[in-house]
Amino acid sequence: MKKKLLPFLAIVLIPQIFLAIAILDKPKQMDPAVLEALKVEVQNRPKKAVDHSMFAELQKDFKRPQEVTEACLSCHTGRGDELLTNHHWLWERESFIEGRGVVYLGKKNLVNNFCTGIGGSEGTCNKCHAGYGWEDDTFDFTKQRNMDCLICHDNTQTYEKASGGAGYPPSSGPLAPDYNYITANVGKPTKYNCGYCHFYSAGGNNIKHGHLEEALLNTNRNVDVHMAREGLDMSCTDCHKTQNHIMLGRYYGTASNDYNRATCTQCHGNTPHAMSKLNEHTVKVACQTCHIPTYAKVNPTKTYWDWSTACDLHDGKPIEYMDSTGRISYQSIKGTAYWASNVEPEYVWFNGQADHMLVSDSITEFPVKINTLFGDYTDSKAQIWPVKIHRGKQPFDPHYHRILKAKLWDREPGKGGLWVDFNWESSLREGMKIAGLPWSGQWEFVETEMFLPISHMVSPKEMSLSCSDCHTREGSRLHNLTDFYMPARDRSATLDTIGILLILGTLFGVITHGTMRIIAYRRRKKISSK
């Protein structure tokens, strides 16, 4: 008998253990050299070329902001022409949408389910327009002197636009701009400039987007790995690169066509991970999905806006309630609001093309989709995207099957401004008159949904999603996306049952067979011993 058990076990086990140890070392997920090169590139920002305080044109006693614009354009020739067709000026863009053809869409005419849209309330909404005096549809979009250069190029952080001023700065008082000081310190837009409008959309910090807010002005790595003050402290225009006033980046929720967008891959490339399996995921999964595990990381964002409760007055006066955390839960002017912070996004397929509900659309499906992001698994351009889905209730005409536009604001009472008169009937009548559409006189409140893709507040790599956040039977982040097979989440329950029965059947078979053999053996032994 040759006993070679030990040497044999050595032959079997040593290679396996060796192989295991060699590969056990967890592979790095990104080449650090690539990141370092990117950091150097970002830090090489061009220095300011000129000192504007030296220019005689800017020493004048400016009475009106338009005079500043004229002074700017007297040297920066042609820049006004560039802005004439720019979306920061026009608030609309030419888009092609399947089923609609070529349409001109933008803030000018779109509906949302926050403040519902600017129509009729331009005087207050258009505080954020890069221009002066857009109060109603008579605004002349060809007059370059009405362009507001300072809102984007003021580097002093002192330039303010007035509330309800249709884009004008206050002409007197403590907030009236010191034009000579400001024009001496103009430069490329900073986070502060962009944030002046984009952080406060829908009427307050972080209300609309949930990933663009004032906390980004001074933040840390965990909130935003790019903008962290202790890191690269990147500004908006480092990614939203700009040529001739055309900014890279068109908001995914409101821009219908997929071109000229700011992307992660413009710096990081299509295959940034060291691990091939992760790179392969980029075909179907947007970077943002794994790298922005939560949004509204600092201040809360609104998740639900119910207009149906608006206009409750207390002794004829508007009221406002706060919840225990200081968030406004009810306002007579806006209705009921729900807020959330550190929100896990919802996930949808998105190929970069979007449709938008227009006020003239006849509504057949509820909840009403304010915008639609196209794409599914079979679409080779579609990726899984994280979105904030903002839900709400807003007025609807049950006769014409249309979402109704209310006029929200006016300088004076009695002109249909909801926030002044608190009368739905008159504000809907005015709103629909401005929209140029008939109204039956009836209204009810219907559920609406708006899809807002999330692209900011990128987390450090240690905090990005791990495999099992999606690849799990229970509680997968992608539990809603069922048009494809995903390992660990999906299975054929029938096949699994058959497989388990096969294994149990085999076990049962061998146990029965073995037991019968033992019994038969004992019986034979008994017989033979007799």
Added chain:
Amino acid sequence: MAKETYVYKVFERFWHWSQAFLILFLAVTGFDIHGSFNLMGFESAVRWHNISLWALVTLIVFAIFWHFTTGEWRQYIPTSKFIKAQIAYYITGIFKGAPHPTKKSVYNKFNPLQRLVYLGLKIFAIPVQVITGFLYLYYKYPSGGAIKSIDMVNLRLIALIHTIGAFALVAFVIAHVYLTTTGKKPLEAMKAMITGWEELEDEHEVIDQNTAVEKDQKEN
């Protein structure tokens, strides 16, 4: 006359036990990936499943080479001879203490059922698992800084076939381990697969007995 014979060569045993270990390990990590249980977590399970896949494929390449160079592949040529007798043995004979219908020799290591099942394993079950496994792994693959995709409708079909194969292999292992105990002594076959040595009937006697059984059957 029974005689201690060297049946299983070093490589053969190395191949057998490595394959056994790898198949079991692939089953554990595979069902972890499948979500049947959560042992090491999805990410580690995937990594280990891929590592052991490559180990198994390497092993199979060497095993194929070995089978052809040694001529051992002939052991797997299926035969219908004695197949009924072998089935009858497992159903009735084994309980009566009847002798095995075929006798083992170095040149005829497998009974007809073994030949059939092992051949099926080699040319069907394992290739199906390897092919579906590679499709699963590489239906998306990097190519020149981009990710390309094999044009497949979706992963579902591949994954389901791979799952069927996995269940079948686990069932095979259970039956296979049990059937090792059906030799003269329960642990005899196991011992032989470890040491390489097994007590076999003398060559000449084996041939005589086999032909005798054959004659018996013809006469009946």
